[in-house]
Amino acid sequence: MSDHNSSTILRLQKVKKYFPVKRDLLQQIMRVGEQQYVHAVDGVSFEIEQGKVFGLVGESGSGKSTTGRLAVGLLEPTEGEVIFEDVHLNNLSGEELRKMRRYMQVIFQDPMASMNPRMSLGEGVGHGLKIHRLVNSQQEFRHRVSEIFEKVGLTPGDAYFDRYPHQISGGQRQRAVIARALVMQPKLILADEPIAMADVSVKAILLDLMVQLQREFGLTYLFITHDLATAKYICDRIAIMYLGEIIEVGDIRTVYTNPKHPYTEALLAAVPVPDPRFRRPAPMPRGEIPNAINPPSGCRFHPRCPIAQDICKTEHPRLLDVPGQAGHMAACHFRTGDYIHLDPGPLINMNVAMAE
Amino acid sequence: MSLFQVVPDHSQVNKQEIILSIRDLSVEYQTRRGVLSAIDTLSLDLYKGEVLGLVGESGSGKSTLGKAIMRMIPSPGRITKGQLIFKNQDLMAYDENQMRDVRGKQISMIFQDPMTSLNPVQRIDNHIIEAIRVHEPNISKDEALARSESLMERLGIGRRRLKEYPHQLSGGMRQRVMIGLALALKANIIIADEATTSLDVIVEAQFLDLLRELKEEFGLTILLVTHNIGIVAELADRVAVMYAGRLAEVANVDELFHNPKHPYTQGLLRSVPNIAIDSQDLYRMDGTPPNLVMPPSGCRFHPRCPHVMDICHQKQPWLVRVDEIGEGDEQVGGYDKHLASCWLHQEYQGATQARRY
Numbered sequence: 001m002s003d004h005n006s007s008t009i010l011r012l013q014k015v016k017k018y019f020p021v022k023r024d025l026l027q028q029i030m031r032v033g034e035q036q037y038v039h040a041v042d043g044v045s046f047e048i049e050q051g052k053v054f055g056l057v058g059e060s061g062s063g064k065s066t067t068g069r070l071a072v073g074l075l076e077p078t079e080g081e082v083i084f085e086d087v088h089l090n091n092l093s094g095e096e097l098r099k100m101r102r103y104m105q106v107i108f109q110d111p112m113a114s115m116n117p118r119m120s121l122g123e124g125v126g127h128g129l130k131i132h133r134l135v136n137s138q139q140e141f142r143h144r145v146s147e148i149f150e151k152v153g154l155t156p157g158d159a160y161f162d163r164y165p166h167q168i169s170g171g172q173r174q175r176a177v178i179a180r181a182l183v184m185q186p187k188l189i190l191a192d193e194p195i196a197m198a199d200v201s202v203k204a205i206l207l208d209l210m211v212q213l214q215r216e217f218g219l220t221y222l223f224i225t226h227d228l229a230t231a232k233y234i235c236d237r238i239a240i241m242y243l244g245e246i247i248e249v250g251d252i253r254t255v256y257t258n259p260k261h262p263y264t265e266a267l268l269a270a271v272p273v274p275d276p277r278f279r280r281p282a283p284m285p286r287g288e289i290p291n292a293i294n295p296p297s298g299c300r301f302h303p304r305c306p307i308a309q310d311i312c313k314t315e316h317p318r319l320l321d322v323p324g325q326a327g328h329m330a331a332c333h334f335r336t337g338d339y340i341h342l343d344p345g346p347l348i349n350m351n352v353a354m355a356e
Numbered sequence: 357m358s359l360f361q362v363v364p365d366h367s368q369v370n371k372q373e374i375i376l377s378i379r380d381l382s383v384e385y386q387t388r389r390g391v392l393s394a395i396d397t398l399s400l401d402l403y404k405g406e407v408l409g410l411v412g413e414s415g416s417g418k419s420t421l422g423k424a425i426m427r428m429i430p431s432p433g434r435i436t437k438g439q440l441i442f443k444n445q446d447l448m449a450y451d452e453n454q455m456r457d458v459r460g461k462q463i464s465m466i467f468q469d470p471m472t473s474l475n476p477v478q479r480i481d482n483h484i485i486e487a488i489r490v491h492e493p494n495i496s497k498d499e500a501l502a503r504s505e506s507l508m509e510r511l512g513i514g515r516r517r518l519k520e521y522p523h524q525l526s527g528g529m530r531q532r533v534m535i536g537l538a539l540a541l542k543a544n545i546i547i548a549d550e551a552t553t554s555l556d557v558i559v560e561a562q563f564l565d566l567l568r569e570l571k572e573e574f575g576l577t578i579l580l581v582t583h584n585i586g587i588v589a590e591l592a593d594r595v596a597v598m599y600a601g602r603l604a605e606v607a608n609v610d611e612l613f614h615n616p617k618h619p620y621t622q623g624l625l626r627s628v629p630n631i632a633i634d635s636q637d638l639y640r641m642d643g644t645p646p647n648l649v650m651p652p653s654g655c656r657f658h659p660r661c662p663h664v665m666d667i668c669h670q671k672q673p674w675l676v677r678v679d680e681i682g683e684g685d686e687q688v689g690g691y692d693k694h695l696a697s698c699w700l701h702q703e704y705q706g707a708t709q710a711r712r713y
Contacts, residue, residue, distance in 0.1 A: 059556035169644045199413040201641040204627035229629035270561035271631045272586025276609040288526045
């Protein structure tokens with residue numbers, strides 16, 4: 001994974017996605033009440049470098065999956081730009097976008113739900129090849145698909161071609177879903193919780209397979225997960241989301257060893273460590289992630305933040321560079337920006353926690 | 357033991373008093389393809405005041421064991437043999453009426469999704485009051501309300517929220533209500549079956565902190581059923597590892613994580629991403645968990661085992677002591693004992709002397 005070809009493959013610029021909330025029956029009949037919106041994604045910007053793994057991490061309701069769908073053109077943004085290899089996805093017609101999709105493949109969490117149970121594995125996995133007319137004969141089709149099966153460890157590939165999704169194990173199904181993405185020779189793969197459903201012993205194998213394929217084919221992943229330990233294993237860069245916003249972004253090592261946003265600190269500290277000699281640093285922030293219909297004013301994390309002050313209730317912090325750390329940005333008044341002199345210090349001393 | 361820097365705190369555990377003793381328990385499911393052996397002749401003791409982590413992958417039988425203790429195995433499954441000795445009584449001999457008194461009041465269960473355990477059209481306070489009064493008919497409604505209010509206050513759920521319905525609470529709050537129900541009935545044992553799995557990581561950490569405090573405050577005995585070994589490391593005093601319906605290994609939490617004896621435990625521990633380790637090399641375990649309609653012969657782990665020997669195909673290994681056996685220390689089982697079922701270890705102890713626990 002050398003850096004000689006470091007060019008941006010995907011760029012999101014101030015992307016927003018609001019979903020209308022259905023009004024209740026009485027409001028509909030009376031035609032009263034204001035139309036409300038879920039601010040699922042609210043002004044997200046980031047760039048992914050070609051050949052890297054970019055992680056998008058957050059709790060449920062943070063908007064990470066919606067951001068992922070926006071990034072590969074599965075959803076249209078309410079506002080903002082999604083630029084894939086210098087092409088603005090918003091400007092494309094349906095047909096143009098469909099052609100583009102070949103290069104942006106998706107792996108979802110539940111492999112059973114991702115596959116057509118009535119299609120054989122071979123036909124299902126290779127379906128895209130036929131849709132995009134990338135093969136000329138059934139023989140070539142079968143050959144291409146079998147080849148990919150072997151790449152993902154379904155060997156012998158030809159033997160899996162005629163089997164059906166229900167005839168293989170969950171781990172094998174997820175391999176087939178990975179094969180389906182790969183067979184299109186994509187440039188970018190959106191992997192949305194790709195290993196969350198797998199068993200512990202199978203997770204490691206799938207994770208390793210994804211790393212190996214990424215290196216072999218020079219793939220770029222947008223890797224969405226709620227598991228920070230998994231993110232640490234696979235990602236080069238990471239963005240932490242909270243209530244539709246990115247609150248911190250940076251190289252994985254920098255963010256994990258030197259988190260700037262109090263939410264990132266808490267998130268990292270909350271991860272259970274599989275070692276009983278390790279003591280998790282306490283305390284945790286209070287409460288849970290609020291709903292995204294009426295997000296809190298100012299900094300959206302302020303109601304739960306242990307270091308919040310009055311300024312946090314009124315002023316919205318921007319995502320700004322962390323002084324002296326290239327490529328590391330955070331959105332906290334006290335850690336970046338104008339109020340850095342008021343920083344009460346780290347919430348949790350991560351280094352002490354790690355050493356114990 | 358001097359090797360260990362931090363010895364887990366077992367101070368709350370009564371190492372003499374076994375509150376629940378599972379003896380030679382088997383659970384089978386009748387399926388179209390044949391009999392599925394979900395739990396095979398399993399014996400395990402639960403000590404008063406301990407948190408026993410029960411770990412395994414899906415299909416290992418860990419959830420089945422939790423349900424079997426409550427005698428709530430859904431048809432077509434059934435307990436085919438064994439005893440469940442609870443307070444010197446065999447629960448297997450109880451009739452449905454007696455079991456109803458055990459369930460909830462003496463042994464409580466918390467599931468992954470609390471929404472399915474709570475009545476959606478009943479207010480939270482009525483839930484708790486009703487549960488208290490079903491099991492303690494002499495208590496007045498006001499007394500029951502007072503008890504539930506003070507309990508829920510302790511769990512961080514204010515009086516106002518008690519008047520709400522389950523769907524109005526967040527996932528973390530619902531899970532705290534479930535704990536509250538168990539505490540209100542003064543349950544002896546709480547079985548938490550993947551109770552934190554649907555919670556977000558910060559809420560999960562809050563819940564684990566709460567469980568730890570409650571355990572000390574109320575002297576709770578908890579059977580923590582989970583696939584997440586991080587949670588076990590954090591909360592458990594002892595750990596039992598299940599594989600394909602049998603126990604692979606039982607040890608105190610520090611022993612299990614730092615001196616695992618069974619190849620399955622060893623593989624499992626090394627295949628989990630650890631946020632506290634830099635540039636980790638994950639272990640890739642071969643194969644997948646077996647089909648329990650036709651389980652592998654001998655040791656059920658042998659098709660995936662990196663140390664497999666001839667005998668592993670032929671004979672089932674016993675669950676035996678694998679720690680140092682001192683003089684006059686011949687008692688079987690026991691809180692501090694490290695047990696594993698693997699031929700690698702029966703060998704050096706001498707298979708004839710190996711005793712089954």
